[in-house]
Amino acid sequence: MVKLAIVYLSTQGSTRMMAEAIAEGARQKHIEVRVDSFYEWEPKDAASYDGIAVGSSTFYYKMLEPISKFLDALIAEGVEGKVGSAFGSYGWSGEAPVIIAEKMREAGMKVIDPVLRIQYIPEEKDIKECQRLGKDIAIKLKKLVTE
Numbered sequence: 491m492v493k494l495a496i497v498y499l500s501t502q503g504s505t506r507m508m509a510e511a512i513a514e515g516a517r518q519k520h521i522e523v524r525v526d527s528f529y530e531w532e533p534k535d536a537a538s539y540d541g542i543a544v545g546s547s548t549f550y551y552k553m554l555e556p557i558s559k560f561l562d563a564l565i566a567e568g569v570e571g572k573v574g575s576a577f578g579s580y581g582w583s584g585e586a587p588v589i590i591a592e593k594m595r596e597a598g599m600k601v602i603d604p605v606l607r608i609q610y611i612p613e614e615k616d617i618k619e620c621q622r623l624g625k626d627i628a629i630k631l632k633k634l635v636t637e
């Protein structure tokens with residue numbers, strides 16, 4: 491079965507809500523999903539999945555150091571050709587998901603559009619958008635594997 495890893499950093503739960511909704515959407519398309527905070531993941535494990543979605547909220551116009559280090563470790567495991575997705579809640583500038591997507595592209599990942607950013611706490615329409623992204627990731631993963 492095609493597998494999606496969803497890794498996030500969330501301080502107050504907003505990016506976590508996005509991660510859970512992406513997982514729900516992907517599971518509706520019958521793929522295997524593990525969604526957990528970055529400190530519960532080993533970079534090596536996450537790198538073994540077919541698709542990897544990484545989410546972070548924005549602090550001081552970037553990602554916090556721990557998730558940035560995690561992402562670097564994940565990329566160092568070798569992720570070329572894998573499907574990537576970047577997302578995160580933000581307040582006013584929202585750089586973190588954009589930086590994640592850039593790093594993924596530089597590492598040779600196929601990054602799915604959109605890089606999904608939600609301002610503060612996701613509302614119902616935002617949750618639907620996250621579920622939609624989860625479904626799109628699943629469809630793309632299945633297509634790549636059967637190609």
Ligand SMILES: Cc1cc2nc3c(=O)[nH]c(=O)nc-3n(C[C@H](O)[C@H](O)[C@H](O)COP(=O)(O)O)c2cc1C
Binds near residue numbers: 546
């Ligand atoms: C100390 C601090 C710094 C922040 N810096 C930024 C920032 O530079 N840009 C931005 O868009 N949001 C910034 N935010 C807002 C958070 O990204 C926002 O509250 C987000 O919803 C938190 O999501 P989380 O609960 O998933 O961590 C900051 C918040 C705090 C508390």
